[in-house]
Amino acid sequence: MKKINLAIALGATCAGCDVAILDLNEKILEVFDLVDFKFWPTAMDFKIDDLKNLKDGEVDVGIYHGSIRTTEDAEIAKILRKKSKVVVAFGACANFGGIPSLANMPYEKSMFDVVYKDVPSMDNPEGTVPQTSITIKGTELTLPGIRKDADALDAVIDIDYYVPGCPPMVPLIEQVVEVLKVFASTGQLPPKGTVIADTKTLCEECGRTKPEEISFKDFISPQEVQEIDPDLCLIPQGIICMGPATRAGCDALCTKMNVGCRGCLGPTDKVKDHGLKMISALTSLLDVDVEEDMSEEELHKVVDKIPDPLGTFYRFTYGKSLIYNLHSEEEIK
Numbered sequence: 001m002k003k004i005n006l007a008i009a010l011g012a013t014c015a016g017c018d019v020a021i022l023d024l025n026e027k028i029l030e031v032f033d034l035v036d037f038k039f040w041p042t043a044m045d046f047k048i049d050d051l052k053n054l055k056d057g058e059v060d061v062g063i064y065h066g067s068i069r070t071t072e073d074a075e076i077a078k079i080l081r082k083k084s085k086v087v088v089a090f091g092a093c094a095n096f097g098g099i100p101s102l103a104n105m106p107y108e109k110s111m112f113d114v115v116y117k118d119v120p121s122m123d124n125p126e127g128t129v130p131q132t133s134i135t136i137k138g139t140e141l142t143l144p145g146i147r148k149d150a151d152a153l154d155a156v157i158d159i160d161y162y163v164p165g166c167p168p169m170v171p172l173i174e175q176v177v178e179v180l181k182v183f184a185s186t187g188q189l190p191p192k193g194t195v196i197a198d199t200k201t202l203c204e205e206c207g208r209t210k211p212e213e214i215s216f217k218d219f220i221s222p223q224e225v226q227e228i229d230p231d232l233c234l235i236p237q238g239i240i241c242m243g244p245a246t247r248a249g250c251d252a253l254c255t256k257m258n259v260g261c262r263g264c265l266g267p268t269d270k271v272k273d274h275g276l277k278m279i280s281a282l283t284s285l286l287d288v289d290v291e292e293d294m295s296e297e298e299l300h301k302v303v304d305k306i307p308d309p310l311g312t313f314y315r316f317t318y319g320k321s322l323i324y325n326l327h328s329e330e331e332i333k
């Protein structure tokens with residue numbers, strides 16, 4: 001069996017996606033038998049020139065994780081594309097823009113002011129912010145520029161396969177290993193555009209019972225809940241769960257632990273906008289009888305209990321949302 005040339009490159013990442021690959025435990029040995037690593041700077045001593053110096057198309061499979069936050073992230077993605085026969089977007093950041101893309105929301109202050117000056121935990125009396133150049137021993141060096149927005153990988157390059165999740169879960173990475181095995185022995189790959197996860201919704205994977213008619217009167221923060229029924233769907237218990245709008249494939253990791261799904265596998269193929277789908281599902285479930293008896297002020301109070309609506313409904317997918325597309329007029333470079 002011919003070994004596969006593999007490159008793993010990264011953009012704006014927390015490196016959790018790298019750790020997820022190492023979470024394969026002993027299965028990682030299968031990966032080492034299957035591939036020749038041509039580039040994986042997080043795990044081995046690779047420099048960007050090692051990727052640049054490969055021949056075009058020399059990499060069989062290029063994996064990219066992290067969002068496109070800096071000009072350097074975009075540049076690395078383009079080099080990976082040129083060197084790779086197929087490219088895989090790995091993790092929620094590369095698939096949808098992920099958590100970094102929440103900063104794309106138009107805000108009255110600049111991102112740097114919020115992050116480096118305003119957050120209560122910041123100790124920065126001189127107001128230092130990241131620079132675009134640095135002078136070392138009289139030589140000025142240009143540093144990677146921060147792009148206007150943090151984007152998903154497909155904003156800058158063509159992608160062949162998608163592996164969502166924050167990070168992708170071991171069963172999904174095992175599916176990727178199986179794909180690599182078939183590729184190594186037969187040269188065959190799944191159809192372009194395949195998402196390596198399930199096609200159904202998380203609700204169909206979650207073992208909790210959904211009553212025929214779900215309704216609820218209030219949103220409750222998980223820390224306010226005295227006792228959670230381990231078998232009943234979380235929504236009638238007042239806990240927001242993104243399951244109705246989210247792709248299955250994680251074996252309902254969070255809901256099994258009494259935690260509402262936060263949507264890290266992104267929407268199913270049938271859903272255009274992850275957050276809007278979830279908002280529409282929740283509003284249709286709000287107890288209608290109670291709703292009719294409520295004043296507008298009381299209704300507002302219920303809705304106001306949703307902490308950080310943007311982060312709740314678009315935690316991982318703001319970079320692919322309709323709202324982002326509407327306000328993002330600047331051409332992506």
Ligand code: SF4
Nearest residue numbers: 014016091092093166
């Ligand atoms: S998808 Fe999650 S684990 Fe992977 S880089 Fe983004 S934030 Fe980190």
Ligand code: SF4
Nearest residue numbers: 203206233234241243
């Ligand atoms: S809404 Fe959440 S808790 Fe309820 S069935 Fe769907 S995934 Fe499970």
Ligand code: SF4
Nearest residue numbers: 250254261262263264
């Ligand atoms: S339950 Fe939701 S947030 Fe948790 S791992 Fe699965 S898709 Fe991600």
